[in-house]
Amino acid sequence: MNIKHNKEDVLRKGMELFRLNGYHNTGTKEIIKEAGISRGSFYNFFIDKDDFGIQVLDYYGVWSTDYMKELLNDTNLNPKQRLIHLFDLFIEGYKRDHYKWGCLLVGMTQELGQINPSFTNACERNFESFVAVFQACIEEGQAAGVISKKQDARGLTLTMLSMYNGALVLMKSGMHHEPLEAFQTQLALILTP
Amino acid sequence: MNIKHNKEDVLRKGMELFRLNGYHNTGTKEIIKEAGISRGSFYNFFIDKDDFGIQVLDYYGVWSTDYMKELLNDTNLNPKQRLIHLFDLFIEGYKRDHYKWGCLLVGMTQELGQINPSFTNACERNFESFVAVFQACIEEGQAAGVISKKQDARGLTLTMLSMYNGALVLMKSGMHHEPLEAFQTQLALILTP
DNA sequence: TTGTAATTAGATAGATTGGTCTAATTAATT
DNA sequence: AATTAATTAGACCAATCTATCTAATTACAA
Numbered sequence: 001m002n003i004k005h006n007k008e009d010v011l012r013k014g015m016e017l018f019r020l021n022g023y024h025n026t027g028t029k030e031i032i033k034e035a036g037i038s039r040g041s042f043y044n045f046f047i048d049k050d051d052f053g054i055q056v057l058d059y060y061g062v063w064s065t066d067y068m069k070e071l072l073n074d075t076n077l078n079p080k081q082r083l084i085h086l087f088d089l090f091i092e093g094y095k096r097d098h099y100k101w102g103c104l105l106v107g108m109t110q111e112l113g114q115i116n117p118s119f120t121n122a123c124e125r126n127f128e129s130f131v132a133v134f135q136a137c138i139e140e141g142q143a144a145g146v147i148s149k150k151q152d153a154r155g156l157t158l159t160m161l162s163m164y165n166g167a168l169v170l171m172k173s174g175m176h177h178e179p180l181e182a183f184q185t186q187l188a189l190i191l192t193p
Numbered sequence: 194m195n196i197k198h199n200k201e202d203v204l205r206k207g208m209e210l211f212r213l214n215g216y217h218n219t220g221t222k223e224i225i226k227e228a229g230i231s232r233g234s235f236y237n238f239f240i241d242k243d244d245f246g247i248q249v250l251d252y253y254g255v256w257s258t259d260y261m262k263e264l265l266n267d268t269n270l271n272p273k274q275r276l277i278h279l280f281d282l283f284i285e286g287y288k289r290d291h292y293k294w295g296c297l298l299v300g301m302t303q304e305l306g307q308i309n310p311s312f313t314n315a316c317e318r319n320f321e322s323f324v325a326v327f328q329a330c331i332e333e334g335q336a337a338g339v340i341s342k343k344q345d346a347r348g349l350t351l352t353m354l355s356m357y358n359g360a361l362v363l364m365k366s367g368m369h370h371e372p373l374e375a376f377q378t379q380l381a382l383i384l385t386p
Numbered sequence: 387t388t389g390t391a392a393t394t395a396g397a398t399a400g401a402t403t404g405g406t407c408t409a410a411t412t413a414a415t416t
Numbered sequence: 417a418a419t420t421a422a423t424t425a426g427a428c429c430a431a432t433c434t435a436t437c438t439a440a441t442t443a444c445a446a
Binding site: 020021022024025100102105106107109110111112113114115120121123124127150151154155156158159161162163164165166167169170172173174175178179181182183185186189190 | 213214215217218293295298299300302303304305306307308313314316317320343344347348349351352354355356357358359360362363365366367368371372374375376378379382383
């Protein structure tokens, strides 16, 4: 028997398409086709495309933070090493897929930020989840004396996330690996006490 | 007599609208109306919307780098101070306009990166212009011993640009001033030798 | 002034989009 | 087996978008 197509499959496929091609460049037609469901089912699951978009954002947020939490709980490494390891893994993944992915939150913020307040809220909400996860690790590292205290935990987290998101943008613009490498180099510098 | 509406006015208005609302969220209808020209004139100036989009990107690149060069030639300040001053001014501007602007290159990269190779090229080309301008200043600062040499000039430039672009994304997502402040704090740290 | 070029408003075409609806089929439940 | 619920394909609609075209007007140059 075939595996049943459920709501989560559609969300995952939508996440994939939006990350690759953006929100407006992905039609409901394509989502439906790629997810292998019918038009009727799509509009049973979701009120409209915007509703779907926001659910995709939240799905992406949970999907990402779950993985991040997992990596940042690796007690074989100290907090600083965990962060570096996490980004090493992420960047490896981008490289493997020829730098075609990007961060969905970055893309959606840019594309829909000023348009629809629901999207703005969803972007900020999920960015704040990212911040929370990273900040916990940085606080632990600062307390243990393995992460620099030159900037407070929240500020250092925002800096690190900014640096990473910005590097992904440069990567996607066609520079590929170089900005990621610069990020890795500088990350080690700013984390070191 | 009224000031004549020329091609440059349309480019400037397009730049403004694309920065505010994105490429797909801005119709030719709106561009034409806001620029105060006729439909016919628009398609006399530009082959199609994509052609217009790319010319807007290059216009934004020149417009930005011109201003950046001007600020980075202020010999009353040393190179490090010039960079900090430049970002202070930019951030002041964002604040004054209630954080509604963003970087056009970031937005276009995200929205059209994987879609149209002409756009990808235009984004990378203009990002490289930014890099060239910043890198010259950083090299000067490193040679003069007022900017850190922990990372090479190109790497430090990419890092700084990433950090800034990423902070703008967080800003636009609704966090407003906080990520910008974190950026300013960390910028001083990474530039200091 | 006359003739040429540029610009205008706006109708219109053609394609695509998001979203609804229906009638048939499949799956689940009692 | 009988009944109810879920899902399907795809026709369909209204709105929107890019782009073209026309006919009238304006600006400019000889």
